[in-house]
Amino acid sequence: MSARGRPRSLRLRHVCPSRWQQRRLLNHFISKAPEPTDEPTPAFSFTLAVKDNIATTTPPASTPTTTPTTTPTPPPPSPPPLPTTCASPFLAAYHSPFEATIVTQLRARGARLVGKTNLDEFGMGSHSTFSAAGAAAQTPAAGAAAGTQDPAVRLSAGGSSGGSAVAVADGAADVALGTDTGGSVRLPAAYCGVVGFKPSYGMLSRFGVVPYANSLDTVGLLARGVGRIRELVVGPGGLWSEHDARDPTSLSEAARRRCARGREGYAAGRAGEGPVGGVLRGVRFGMPLEYNIAELDPRIRDAWAATAKRLQDEFGARVVPVSLPTTRHALAAYYVIAPAEASSNLAKYDGVRYGARDEDAASDAAGGVLYAGSRGRGFGDEVKRRILLGSYTLSSEAMDNYFIQAQRVRRLVRRDFNRVFALDNPLHERETFELSELDESIAMEDKWGPEEVDFLLCPTAPTLAPKLERVLNQTPVDAYMNDVFTVPASLAGLPAISIPMPVASNAAGAMPEGPGTAGLQLIGQYWDDARLLSVAGAVSKTLQAADPGR
């Protein structure tokens, strides 16, 4: 139940079957489930990799359907349960006594757990480098260096769900679970060229997900195509309808039904399935002006613009510019709120029950500081940085200027979204907006204001996957910049998905070993997940068809 024995921070890898050894450099798994040895694999329909901050236990021995002719064999010894380490020395040997609801739900839908994937410690990071198990990485998928083992050309897998993205990209798993707090599923998906989906806040149960920042955390899904995710979330018997009584932020059955009534795609009829053109015709996409920042890689900007043009010209979609003026403050607000909640959530790791106790430390008696030593040793640098940041912003003198302000910004971010989306947010009263507050560059549709949209279309990250070497030499604040496009949807609790978008290789060929894709992000109104997945699937198909590299 609690930490057993000494922490094995340097020996986190538990099982490493030979098949994976050639990919050792990827370091995308922290622990792996043993390969099923016997042939009669039950009705597993897909393989599942789970980010290592989601609690897993050994599944209850599946009652084997023994036929009377076979001699009863003793049940095979159940494999050792996989630990849930969160890539932290504190939980190096932690075996959860219970399983996360989402894992149980996916097992019930035919998932076979293949392993627990690498991440930034407790989900805090953008490149999966702050891990007690060592940095995860990917090899370039395209170009001359594809499949190389050379550490110098390895690329960032993105973070914090980097291990999950790599596991999906290299085929180790069909579906991977990640957690998305400020883009931790979408960013690695964009870097690794896979699909990463962050659902509406409150749709998927967080019970069993080790919290980083509860008000932002969502369980996310990664796969190589949109279809698989769509099937699981909004297909028949989809996850969207399941309330979890153990998660107080999981929407009640009644609220789910109410939210779904105003949305398309949840009804039994598979609306939205059909020819790409049919799905996209008449859909209104907004291009947020504020996302066209100076730091945006020109290749991404070009691909973004080209995609928008194709959607409009060839598929009958509408593309209009929109303004989300609070975007520029969103990142700052995120890096106040998330560390504040993190500093609170991580208070339980004190060396008393988890991790190694600093035996030299003073007692807790007056003047002594029992926990400081243990916490100082037990956490990695990035986690310590965010705990300090959060502790400061919550302190009585800084609270008003940081935490409270950040919450106000958060409301404004949500308001921005509510203003541009045609659909109302079912969680809030309908607001009216002053036209005078609007950016002048926005074209009015009529005297009532600018055109409202169905989805926002924007890049997932401002750059392509950077080289790992470069990332390791970055300052922390540089790394925080990667989240600039993903954080707003997290602050507003909206569904968002990143799909691979091919980019042209540099004309000069300066980076032949670079990634071939960037991430294209679609953001929808709250609980519009079903239509978002349907439209994202269609957009994804148009991108594949247009891929210059294929």
Place this chain on the structure above:
Amino acid sequence: MGRIPTAELGRYLLTGQLGRQGCLRGAGGRRFPTRHFASQIETSTSTSTSTSTSTALPPNADPAPPPTPLRKQLKEQARSLKASGKTKTKNADNQTVAGWELTVGIEIHAQLNTARKLFSAAATSVNDAANSHVALFDAAMPGAQPLFQPATLIPAVRAALALGCTVQRVSRFDRKHYFHWDQPAGYQITQYHAPLARGGRVVLRARDGIAGEDGAAVAVAIRQLQLEQDTAKTTAQPGGAHWLDLNRVGLPLVEIITAPEIRHPATAAALVRKVQMLLRSVDACVLGMEAGGLRADVNVSVRRAGEGGLGTRTEIKNLSSFRAVEDAVIAERDRQIAVLEAGGTVAGETRGWSLGSTETRRLRGKEGEVDYRYMPDPDLGPVVVGDDLVRHLGASMGALPDAELDQLVDGHGLSAKDALSLMLLDDGARIQYFYKVLDAVEARLGCAGDGTGGCQTQAGQRHALLAANWCLHELGKLTEISSDLGMTPDGECHVPSGDLAAILGHLHQREITAKVAKDLLWGVFRGDVAAGGVTQAIETGGLWFRELSEQEYAALADRVAHGEAKVLGDFLRFKQGRTKAYPQGKLMFLVGKMMRAGPEQQMDPASAEKVMRSRIEQVYVPGLEAEA
């Protein structure tokens, strides 16, 4: 000491310092050290209807204290006080210091009466095996989440209503961060920014034991009442180890915060006592202060008389008895005044108090204060309490203690002291027991047994007094020898109320004597008399009161009076007008002799007195006159 209303405080005050052992937590050690004194008090304070005579002292009535360290320590303190020429002032005489004004605000933490914890479905428990009621969230397992238990609102809202607070429609939960091993999550969930209820008022009357300087009544404002989690229980082990019991983690507490407007130490203690009584009366909390179910922190400041504003305050944490509240406030007030008079300044700091000490001690200063970094709990939504719930709970709350006390005193004719004792004993179960007994007695006697209608009459009052006397004093004597009554919250104990009512019914109708009644009580308590078998036991034991006839009484009187010429002479002198007062003492002396000489179980002292009196007037005195 008439204004000190409760048996509990009475025991403290009348037994002096030794009585403080009585506020130690835990029921086991509670009565032993005070047993000897307690019996004396109860004897000397028996009401007029009490038929009790002085009870035999317990076998080990030797006043030499057992060698407990605390007691030894107290003795030594007393000795050193004596040696230094100072004697400890009685608290009642120490409520004010000339030239200074005291201001006290109190925070009271009380465990709510619920079946489940505040944020998990684990059961609440008091003395179950350690760590046997711990949900995943209670142990702060990574990935476990809080689940607010709405049932907690019932006692909490009742508590708020009993204290006159306005229940807020929306309240919220915040995390309060500090590191301690008794708190697995590293934070406590409380209601800092938006508490459950605000703006209450508690009226303290003289009978609640407020300082004489506060007059007949004083009102204390309740600023807010909030819900919060309790922490784990730590048990220190030899060798510096600490054992943790997570059963207590997450138990629901209410924290009640008063305005800083209490002016006297006794009033501070009275407030805590009154809050406890109010909470119990609405069934909002299970355990009293003496069992650790209620804890108080007091904020104390002083200022020179006539000055505006408040002085710097210090906080004294974790006071676990009413006496400790009063003593700690007095000690801290005196310390602050001494500091200021010496030209120093009072530092805002947290201080501690141990039982029996005369000074508070510094726990941590301002620089050591923890910044609690309050943050709204992101997993927990707001608590919305509908008006309908508040209305319903308000309507079903029953009478508040003050109303009940008025009814007992004015309606049933009990003394305020006895009424309060009944209400406070056994966590409020004793009064329920009293009502049951009274109803059963009245039913037996064929009166209207509704308790309110019948009791206005004189007969009704006599029944109530009889029942109260037995429920309080005679039942109390049982616990002096034996461990406990086994009183249940709904008012039943090892002496079933029906059996006590049977005894009292027979006693009231003079079918048995008081002595037989007491013996029967013991018999029922010990189990010698089966439940429901009181009348049967009287029958088989031949214990019916078959009173002597008047002739037999007269014969007995004659026998006793023989040779008592000197005593009888007093009656003659009274008759002749040579003494003014009737020699009642002499009469009772003769009656006593008569009672001893005759078959006691067939005699009633009143009848004996009546016969003796008439024999003296009609036979003996004329006889003496004739002789003279």
